[in-house]
Amino acid sequence: MxxxxxxxxxxxxxxxxxxxxxxxxxxxxxxxxxxxxxxxxxxxxxxxxxxxxxxxxxxxxxxxxxxxxxxxxCQDNLVRQIPNPTGSRYGGVSGIHCSLDGSIYVTAESAPWVHVLSSTGYTLQALPCQQTGKGGSIFLPEDVTVTRMGMVAVADMVNEAIWIFNPHTRLSKKEWIKIRKVGSPRGIGIDSTGKILVADYAQGQVHSLALDHAFRTISVQSVPNLQGPRYISPAPRGGFVVSEECGDVKVFMSSHKLLSSLSSKYGHQFGNPAGVCVDTDGSILVADEQRRTVHLFPEHGAPICLVSTGLQRPAGMACSSSGHLFVADTVENCVKVFKYCVRPPYRPTNAGASLGASPTLGADPKQT
The missing domain is CATH 1.10.287 (Helix Hairpins)
Known part of the structure; x- marks a missing residue:
């Protein structure tokens, strides 16, 4: 400082x-x-x-x-890089999810795995993406999320399917369950009500669906007329945020009605929006694959460039409650972790409490 x-x-x-x-x-x-x-x-x-x-x-x-x-x-505050846990055998990292306990879930292009890592990059668990039974075929997860029940859900673009990993099965070997066929699932997330959100790239739709106790899909709804939806995240007050490959990011209400597009609301020009996430303050963060940047869109105020350098091809993205941003960089085949949020030492409860005297900076540098 x-x-x-x-x-x-x-x-x-x-x-x-x-x-x-x-x-x-x-x-x-x-x-x-x-x-x-x-x-x-x-x-x-x-x-x-x-x-x-x-x-x-x-x-x-x-x-x-x-x-x-x-x-x-703060800007460009790279604190660590987490190598792709699958190594260089497969493609670069693409999908990422940050859970409430701080662990992160990572997928890579053409890799039949979901790796669960600590926030520092230590591998906690590796889930092979393979159907149960003799000769069960493998599948390739495009993106990953975690349900309210703690079950891992992935989008499988090759097989046009959504899979759920059920850790509660009675079988000795845990199993993946195919829950639904989707035209071209690319991004996946969970909304504020616990429903699964799926970005259907080729069909230009976002699907919202719930599961019953037998893993059957119920309450299926679709939002059409999107231009190449890629990644998806729950919105600050219900609904969802979805990035479109053709150059915009749209915010939908819980009723699935369009609330706004970030390009129109903020006057911001995107290149190719990729990963999106929403932090605990309700701000929307967007990775731009073409411009190699990450911008934050606050509820009040102008957009802020959080990452202006150091990214080659940002893909999936997630943020933690501790103010860290996780960006999957496909070209450099790693997850880059940025400290983007400076937490104040305290939050005053009474905004008018300091009216009695003009504010001054003390001699102690910690107070500055």
Missing amino acids: DYTVETSQLKQKLLKSIYSLQVKSLTTLQSASPLLHNQRGMGMVTQHQVHQLADKAKSLCGDLDNIKNLLHY
Whole structure:
């Protein structure tokens, strides 16, 4: 961290600017509110002045959101690289899922395995993708997720199928169960209600389905008219986020109605969107295969480039609650782990508690 005099002065100036806005707005509010309630008109305030102030306030609120976000996140902070657990025999890593306990699930191109790794890359388990029974054929998982019941689910593009690994079978050998035929399953995820989400690439659809206790699919719904859907992730408040190969990322509500496209909402131009994920703050993260970048799209504020260098061909992506981002780099055949989120030491419970005095930076550098 930079503790130079110039940096300290900039920090002081920033805090004082925000504090001045806070004090002035509160003072004006305390003065204006009773006047507006106790008189019939607007005094000498014109309609133009009201609209002008509203526009300035909106712009200023956007600036403050951007400042907050830029302080909260960091760029190009690569902390480790996890080699493809299958080695160089098969293609590069492609699909990745991060579970709540911190373990990550990885698939690779043309590799009949799902590897379960610790957050540091240690192999915890290797699941061979092979049908049970004598002479059972192998299959190649394209992407991976984990259900609410802790069962691994994969998309198998070659066999046009979705598979579930059932760890609770009575058989001595655990088994994979084919639950549904899908035209061209590429990405897979789990929504906030526990339903399986499948990006059907060739058909241009996203399928949502639930499973009963016998692993039969129920409540199947489809969202059509997508342009090459690739990867999928649950949305911040239900629904899902899906990347399209032809250059956009779309957000759907839990009702499966289109909420927005990121290119339109943020004015952002994608190359080839690939992996998508949503973090604990509700921000959407998107890997761009063509531009070799990762951008974060916050609920409030402008997009932020989290990774601007060091990626060759980003594919699947996942983020953890600890502020780490896992990106599958197919060309370099590894998972790259970035620390993208700077957690503050505390979160104040009362935003107006500090109005009594102007903020200052103490001598202790930890306070800066």
